[in-house]
Amino acid sequence: MGEEMKQEKAYEMITGLVDNELSSKKRLQILQQIQSDHWCNKEYVKLKKLKESLSTLPPPLSLSPNFDANLMTKINEQKYKEPILSRFMNFGMMNRVAYSVATASIIFMGFLGVEYFHNPGTDNLQVNPSLSTLASSPVSSSVSARSSQRNKSLANLPVSTDMAIIGANGELKVYKGEEFMSINLHSDNPLAKVDHETQKHFGDMLSYLEYYRGMYFKEIGNHKKSRDCFEAFVSTSPNSRLTHHIQQNELNQSQTVTLTPDSNEK
């Protein structure tokens, strides 16, 4: 066994020698061994011949005449499929900056377009009363509704992560930061099934519950119910700016009013 391992080690050295991959010290060492040892000498000759035979094996294949053309066709196809990001990274720096600015501008304009011209004749009402802006203007708690309120500018909506969205089925979805809850506005006691902790967490949003209900019932044409809800809200929040707005717009008129934020904001 020992002899076998020695031979294996020697063969490794011979391999390195034949491939010219040995350090000068090891090269000298194995050369000396080849000169003095018959077995090493024999194996060295055989290995040289084997390597020469293998390295001079002619390539059995040659490429088809259409190889280059086919390759370029496939590459051109790939160019169209290449991921946008990959193609983008191949542009020069100034071009990338220009394209980035142009793309960002388009996205921003699209966002503004959606915000300004979005027709929520979709089924959702979005109500975002922000307490900080109510202090300055009741109309900041603007509501997007059906076509009767097209002129309202949604740009006046305060930027806030708190939001309430009223679904067409009367489901109110309340968002506070990353938290979310939903309740049924049809119910006369919508908070009955909401636990105390949740009510407390969403308290500032839920304080407008009757207002939301008023808006919902107004939307579905139940003006009596709407009025009742608004009156309930007014009675609980007599000093709120929103109360003033409701009293002026919702309770004094029986028809839908178009909010004109510009005139009211000032």
Add this chain to the structure above:
Amino acid sequence: MNNHLEEESDEVLMLSFQGGEEQAFEEIVKRYKNKLLNYIYKYINDVERSEEITQEVFIRVYRSRERYQIKAKFSTFIYRIALNLAFNEVRNRNRRKTDLHDEFDDKIFESSIKETNTPERIYERKEIEAIVNQEINSLTGKYKDVILLCDIEGLSYKEVAQILNISIGTVQSRLSRGRIRLKQRLENVLNL
């Protein structure tokens, strides 16, 4: 311009290609297409698929040109792609035994007929080549990898180590053992 490209190293060509010079890529294709075809063929033993996979190697080089870094030898980069594709091909398809007859397909004969040797000589050489290829193919994967890259493709230990992600010492020991096995099987065929 083409003469200028022919003199450049693979690494410089890749840099030029990264900079948008498509002709540099064409020069790379020209240099490596035959080598890769035969390397892949020795790996997978399928004439038709070898050409397809060779194309796929270049497509991948084209697509991933940004990822190539000049500190690595280009041969390492491209052979690694080729090895991965060939390995996947072998793993995915159904293995079928290739006997000597499969090696003598019309394409091989067609190219050899143009040579000046006698038909007997040509046949004898082809037979030897077929046997050698068969024996290489029958080696265990780790030995076959190093034999193909070192002895057939002529890459250095360092390049092979990078392609296969092993140490130089491991390349040397696997090469040594692979050659011992080949030598035992081919002693008579090659008159060693």
